[in-house]
Structures are given as structure tokens and as C-alpha cells.
Amino acid sequence: MEKIEHSFLSIRGLNLHIAHIGKGELGTVVFLHGFPEIWYSWRHQMVAVAEAGFRAIAPDFRGYGLSEQPPEPEEATWEDLDGDLLAMLDSLSIPKAFVVGKDFGAKPAYDVAVSHPDRIAGVITLGVPFVPKLFSRDSLPEGFYIFRWEKPGRAEADFGRFDVKTVVRTVYILFSRSEIPIAEEGQEIMDLADSSTPLPEWFADEDLAAYASLYETSGLRFPLQIPYRSFHKWVDKSDPKVQVPALLVLGEKDYYLKFPGVEDYIRSGMVKSFVPDLEIIYMPEGSHFVQEQFPDQVNQHMIKFLKSHI
16 A cells, blocks of 8 residues: 555646556556545555556546545536547546546446547446436335435435534445445435444545545545436437457346346447457355455456456
């Protein structure tokens, strides 16, 4: 961790924070986090790929962690993340890179691979496959966490009852389970885990402190905007094809597999009609945070893929 360096880049009018390590003899790997994560969630992978000969770069998305807040968060779109990624590669004079995406970070990873395949050497995603359109909302109840958090004011009131550290702690507990976080009537998402619930054994108090300090800096205004309050701005791509090599590492206890149609889409092979050169690795005990839960295994799969597509 002490070898990881930190810089700020002026990207599309904002100062965005990146963590970076490695000389990059074999190429560059860019890591895109999800929620409630920041660059720190890639700490294990960054060191491993750097030791394998790659340059590892993990930005905090705009509005997250140490990156600057956009002046009008409510105007943000998914395309902002795509533009930031491309501008970051340009700023660092990187003609082509591998991109690793987790959770909603998988979307800009794949979007840029589809629209600018000349800039992407390959894509690795954890838990989330390429999807040509948004998941169906029809069969999900009102207490589904995305429905709760996409309503302006609802999450603010829920989170506002606790300090930032407790909010991050609770989200990590809930999202590391195999069940989708769904609140009952009269209950909020933060009520689904109480203070007596232990953190996952692979998530140390020092890790929680690192996350909390960064969210104390950034707050939750933009993280609620993207992803949760921007799904209505999601633009489905017509006849999309991912023409670069891809790897999907899937924790079989990831709650995301219980989203409507997701597991069948992956296991039936339908996903390969959009991503022809796709390798899928299943990790039976893996959760939504598989890269922190089983870092050594994930690192091995990742490095094998990277080295086979140099």
C-alpha cells in the first residue's frame, strides 16, 4: 500500500484523483470502482498487477473520494464517466489500456470498449456482465434498495440518522450477502443491519476507516446521483457488440445474480452473443466484493487474462 502513489488530473473541468503504481512494461490497467467503493477497493489488485509488470491506475470517479464534485450533480449522465475515462487516457498519453470494472464501473468499461475498441486492449468485470439494456423493474418490490435510493430525499433521510462510517459499514454488510437488500414497509435500508452485525471477516476495521475518511470528504450527494438517480438516463445501445477480449469473474453468492433474468442471461450463454470473446470464471463462495474477499484468487485470474492478451 505504501508504494501506491497519488496524483490529480485536470479532466473535463474537474480535478480527478488517481492512485497509481507500476512502471507498465507490459501495459496499463485502469480500475473502475462501484458503490460504496473508491480507488481503495482495488488495493490488492493494483499491487499484484504492478508486480506482474503492468501499470495500475485507479481513479476515484468524479464526485467520489478525493475527486472534485461536479457543480451540478443532478445533471450528471453515464456518458460523463465514459468521457472522463477517455480524457484520463489522453491526459496520461496512454493509447490503449485494459479496463477493469466492478459494479456500476462495469458500464463505462464496456461502453468505451464498444465505442472506442481501438483504445481498449481488453475488459475484465467482476460480478456484472455486459448488458445491452437495463434490468427489468417489474418483478421487484417497492422496498428494493435502488427504488429507495433513487428517490430524492429518501436515502438522505435514511443515511442522515448515522455517521458516515456507520453508513459505509452497513452497506458493506448488506451488499456482501447473497440476498438483494429489500426493506419491508415502514422500514429503511439502513435498518436491515444493526450495530451488532459483524463486518465480513475479510474487511478489517482499518479498511472501513479508509472508506469512511474518503466519504467524509466527498459526501454521498454525487454517489446517489450516479448510479442510483441516473438509471432513467441509461441509453440502450442498438445492436452492441464488444469486439475486445473480455473476462467475467463471478461470485456465485453475489446478490446481483438474483436481479431479474441476470443469472439465466449469463449461464445460458446469451451474454456471449454480445461479447463473443468472453471467458467466465465462477467463484462458488464469492460475494459482491469478491476482489476484496478473495484477492489472491482474483489476482491470479486477472493476471493470467492480462498476460494472454498483451
